[in-house]
Amino acid sequence: MKLNPRRHEEPEINVVSLIDVVLLLVVFFMLSTHFTREGRLRVRLPRASAVPAARGRPKPVVVTVTENGDYLLNGRELLNNSPDTLRAALAAEPAATRTDTVLIRADARATQQSVVTAMDVLGELGFSKLDIATIKARAEGGS
Numbered sequence: 001m002k003l004n005p006r007r008h009e010e011p012e013i014n015v016v017s018l019i020d021v022v023l024l025l026v027v028f029f030m031l032s033t034h035f036t037r038e039g040r041l042r043v044r045l046p047r048a049s050a051v052p053a054a055r056g057r058p059k060p061v062v063v064t065v066t067e068n069g070d071y072l073l074n075g076r077e078l079l080n081n082s083p084d085t086l087r088a089a090l091a092a093e094p095a096a097t098r099t100d101t102v103l104i105r106a107d108a109r110a111t112q113q114s115v116v117t118a119m120d121v122l123g124e125l126g127f128s129k130l131d132i133a134t135i136k137a138r139a140e141g142g143s
Contacts, residue, residue: 061093063122065106069114081114087121101129 063086064072070081073089102122106115122130 030124032066060103061090061100062105063090063103064102065110065114065118067112071072071114071118083117086118087125089119090121090125090127098126099129100127102127103131103133105133138140 038128059074061076064075066072068081071078071086071089073086074106075091078089079084104118104122106118119130
């Protein structure tokens with residue numbers, strides 16, 4: 001018995017209609033989806049519009065943070081910029097009472113960590129009223 005080999009055609013799946021359906025689904029989901037901006041965080045930095053009025057106390061306690069992260073207490077430079085040195089200098093300050101407001105003057109180029117460290121030391125010592133010194137912002141649109 002002689003068998004003639006038949007030509008076998010490879011089976012095909014017609015995917016043209018499947019592509020049409022998928023394209024319609026993609027268009028439907030694109031048109032019905034809401035695109036929200038939940039990932040973006042908008043931060044608005046504060047501006048000072050006026051210089052605050054002077055308080056009744058003639059000589060407030062002023063902690064200055066320099067660009068390099070060094071601390072000055074009432075204009076006197078401390079030995080180093082460690083929190084312990086700042087804590088000891090504030091505890092030894094005779095004019096500093098815990099109910100007074102402490103003024104923090106930080107250089108604009110000072111690191112945030114230096115300023116937060118000064119605030120942390122002040123909070124540990126019991127100071128609860130802090131002022132942050134700013135300069136008056138220039139008018140918008142003017143030079």
